[in-house]
Amino acid sequence: MISKTVPYVAxxxxxxxxxxxxSGCIEASDLTPVSASKADVIADTKIxxxxxxxxxLGRTDGYCFNDQQSKITTTxxxxxxxxxxxxxEGSTAKGLILINVLDKDGIMAAIKSRxxxxxxxxxxxxxxxxxxxxxxxxxxxxxxxxxGIYYVHTRDADGPVIPDTTDDQWRVFFVVADRLVSVSVxxxxxxxxxxxxxxxxxxxxxxxxxxxx
Numbered sequence: 001m002i003s004k005t006v007p008y009v010a011x012x013x014x015x016x017x018x019x020x021x022x023s024g025c026i027e028a029s030d031l032t033p034v035s036a037s038k039a040d041v042i043a044d045t046k047i048x049x050x051x052x053x054x055x056x057l058g059r060t061d062g063y064c065f066n067d068q069q070s071k072i073t074t075t076x077x078x079x080x081x082x083x084x085x086x087x088x089e090g091s092t093a094k095g096l097i098l099i100n101v102l103d104k105d106g107i108m109a110a111i112k113s114r115x116x117x118x119x120x121x122x123x124x125x126x127x128x129x130x131x132x133x134x135x136x137x138x139x140x141x142x143x144x145x146x147x148g149i150y151y152v153h154t155r156d157a158d159g160p161v162i163p164d165t166t167d168d169q170w171r172v173f174f175v176v177a178d179r180l181v182s183v184s185v186x187x188x189x190x191x192x193x194x195x196x197x198x199x200x201x202x203x204x205x206x207x208x209x210x211x212x213x
Contacts, residue, residue: 045212048077051103053177058208060201062093077101081205094193095165096186097205101179117143120152129171132158141168149174149206151199164189170199172206176213181206 046057046065051074059065063081070079081097119125120143126135129152137157144151155168165186172183183206185198193201 046079048072048079048101050077050101050179051075053103053179055101055176055179055181056209056212057099057101058205058212060097060204060208062091063097063201063205066096075103092193092197093201094191095188095198097201098184098186099205099209100182101176102182103179129154130156130158132156134158147210149203149210151203162186166192168195170195170202172202174206174210176209181209183209 043065044059047054048057049055049072055077057065057079059081062084064084066080066082069082070077072078077100079099079101081099083091083093083095085091120129120140123135126138126140127133129140130138139155139157141153141155143153150173152171152173153168154171157167159167165188169184169187174181183202185193185202187193187198
């Protein structure tokens with residue numbers, strides 16, 4: 001058990017460091033750990049405070065909050081959901097689910113004006129979706145909207161910033177309490193989930209958060 005668990009924990013830590021830099025959401029110099037306890041690891045919900053506004057986050061079946069790798073600042077929260085039992089080979093919960101809560105105007109304005117597709121087709125929008133900020137390297141494979149939740153499927157020609165993960169990615173955006181929330185799934189190529197599972201988990205977490213606020 002130790003031989004499998006230790007590499008997995010190390011992978012979570014490494015991925016979380018890389019993921020903090022995605023889309024430039026949170027500055028590393030601002031990071032402070034979210035308070036952690038054993039109770040938090042199995043908690044069903046978590047409240048984060050972003051610039052004076054509280055937002056309640058929720059998990060989905062198979063995933064638990066990982067407070068050791070989650071971070072919070074005055075301008076944003078970065079929360080990691082990891083498989084509750086990474087040694088359960090029969091579980092479909094793999095990879096990581098990343099939740100960002102931000103006080104950010106650009107994407108939020110596009111959501112409020114219901115023009116998210118137009119925003120992500122623009123250079124600024126595609127740069128925001130790029131893992132390295134290169135708008136010309138991002139292809140928007142598809143977008144959809146469901147009751148104020150926006151789903152964006154992209155492929156980045158620069159390849160993944162996070163090693164050993166897939167080039168394409170589903171990202172989900174919505175506004176809660178005047179804060180931008182994004183949900184994405186880190187999908188490892190050596191233990192890969194189907195596209196349907198990735199979308200389903202991202203959708204489940206997004207709808208759960210919406211229902212809690």
